[in-house]
Amino acid sequence: MHVLMVAESFPSPAHPYRSTFIGEQVKRLLDHVDRITVLSPTTYVPPFVKISRVARQATLPARYELVKDRCEVLFPRYLKAPGDMCLWWTTAQWRRLVSKTVRQLIETRSVSLIHANKGGLSSWSAIQAARQYGIPCVVTYQGTEVHTDLVNQQKEWKLSRDSFQFADLNILVSRSLERILKACVQPQGRCEVMLRGVDLKMFFPPKAEDVRRPIILFVGRVTEAKGIFDLLEAWRGVVTRCEDAELWIVGPNHKDARFLRVIESCGQGKSIKVLGPLPLCKVADLMRQAQALCLPSHGEGTPNCIMEAMACGLPVIATEVGGIPDVVESNRTGMLVQKGDSQGLADALVSLLQDSDRRADMSEAAYAFARAHFDARKTAERLVGLYRELVIASRGAANNPSRSGTRI
Secondary structure (H helix, E strand, C coil): CEEEEECCCCCCCCCCCCCHHHHHHHHHHCCCCCEEEEECCEECCCCCCCCHHHHHHHCCCCEEEEECCCEEEECCEECCCCCCCCHHHHHHHHHHHHHHHHHHHHCCCCCCEEEECCCCHHHHHHHHHHHHHCCCEEEEECCHHHHHHHCCCCCCHHHHHHHHHHCCEEEECCHHHHHHHHHHCCCCCEEEECCCCECCCCCCCCCCCCCCCCEEEEECCCCHHHCHHHHHHHHHHHHHHCCCCEEEEECCCCCCHHHHHHHHHHCCHHHEEEEECCCHHHHHHHHCCCCEEEECCCCCCCCHHHHHHHHCCCCEEEECCCCHHHHCCECCCEEEECCCCHHHHHHHHHHHHCCHHHHHHHHHHHHHHHHHHCEHHHHHHHHHHHHHHHHHHHHHHHCCCCCCCCCC
16 A cells, blocks of 8 residues: 655654654554655745745755655645735645646556645645545544634635545544534545554653652643743742742744743743753653643644653643543543633642642543553554555445546
């Protein structure tokens, strides 16, 4: 089986922390399929552009091998229209690149199916190419494209909606995504709610003799959408009641000017450690040292960091948004607060830091839940089983002219 994986972002040798969870999923899928080609179209950046966030894209290679002879990653360039005003132009560029890639691949080897890893540009382009070449298409919805774009009818929301209607298989990382999408349109294909899961050989609890320190861990992109500024506001109230508490912040965008100003102005800089992006093995080590993970996001699918934390037996304090309530049971495996409620967040953090018996109970419950539901290897096996069902059904339809697919 040869899978074409379409992703808006993917790790590269120079930037290993871009969409790490997709890279990890591809590696696990390679235990069950013959070959995966990853296509991640990238905006063309002129040499004179110096803006760091944009300039990083210019350093991406045209291609590289993730796994020799079994997984090649492609970063073709395209011209993106400014902003979202000319979305039709950007969509046309993506469709051209996905179609061109499929055409080139089938000249040397067959492509069994296409799997787009986000709703929007990538999913709609993948569906168009799949219909053009008569192969099945799978779409995974991660969260933001539904909770933010679709709900607020902004950016690529129509592409996400239409992709959900026409994909052969829709994979949703939380029940809340399924409810929102089905309220917009009824899918013609199959729907499955499937957590990505985590590597339980990397994420596991500390040894019994290891003592956790009064550390609150934040893992995620340092942006307002992830609730980092709500956390910093809450932290003022935490350190006045828990003087030895520390806040460790892990994730990209850690040099953001506003973020650094807020840390300086809050007067609690000595209790805050900014670590930037780290390899997953380092994140796992930190999770075995901390007493709780805090993720006060404004919108989510089912965050990987929460599943990783629970696999390490780490209680989670998070907001009641997206798919988080599907995996965090308040007052059992963690605590849930309302989005933007800095005072409620501070109270939850303090109550957990000051109650060792409660932390121990939550830690045990979180680990048990993770062992039962978050094994990424089992998820990969299940996903490949669905791949095979689609491929077999597609071949059967191709051999039976009376069975024609829906035209879009």
